[in-house]
Amino acid sequence: MTAPRGWAWALFPVDDAETLWTDAVVRNAIQLVDEAGQSADYAPIGPVIHWAHIFKSEQGTDGGWPAAVNARTGEPIGAVRTTAPAELMARLDALLESTEYAACIEAAAQANL
Numbered sequence: 001m002t003a004p005r006g007w008a009w010a011l012f013p014v015d016d017a018e019t020l021w022t023d024a025v026v027r028n029a030i031q032l033v034d035e036a037g038q039s040a041d042y043a044p045i046g047p048v049i050h051w052a053h054i055f056k057s058e059q060g061t062d063g064g065w066p067a068a069v070n071a072r073t074g075e076p077i078g079a080v081r082t083t084a085p086a087e088l089m090a091r092l093d094a095l096l097e098s099t100e101y102a103a104c105i106e107a108a109a110q111a112n113l
Contacts (some may be wrong), residue, residue, distance in 0.1 A: 008074030010020040011050055025051060026084040033091045043094075052092055052101065055085040059104050063111030083108040 003012045003020065013028060015082030027047040036045045047066050058074075059065060064083050066076035086108030 003071040007072045009054060009071040011047060012054070012071055014071045016074060018070050018072045019077060021063050022067050022069065022070045022082050023084045026088045029088050030091055033088070033095055036094050037106075045092075048088070048092065052085070054088055055089070056101060056104050059085070059107060062113065063107040063109075064113045081111075081113045083113065084109050 001014050001016075003010050003014050003018075005011065005062045009020050012020050015024065029045075029051055030103060032044050032048050055065060060081070062081065064081035065085050066078075067080040067082045068077035069075065070077055075103075086105045091107050093099060093101050093105070
């Protein structure tokens, strides 16, 4: 299921009615990025770029992201944090020959979660 437009984390894949698992999104996104790199067809990474932009805007001051989020409200579920989106951002930067996510990647590398 994809979170509907109008939700805080719209168009993200969700496991159930409202829960977004950050690590699962990242695993899915990395697979799409890797496939795009192998095929040179970047069309399938359109949603991934959206997800990465949202991750960029939602990175905490500690360098991490909530491991689970209520996609509708944007509220974290629990206190567990992750730095998994930084790997996705690094893969996107490499694929697109960009440095858009360099600051996020560095902040995640410094995180003490």
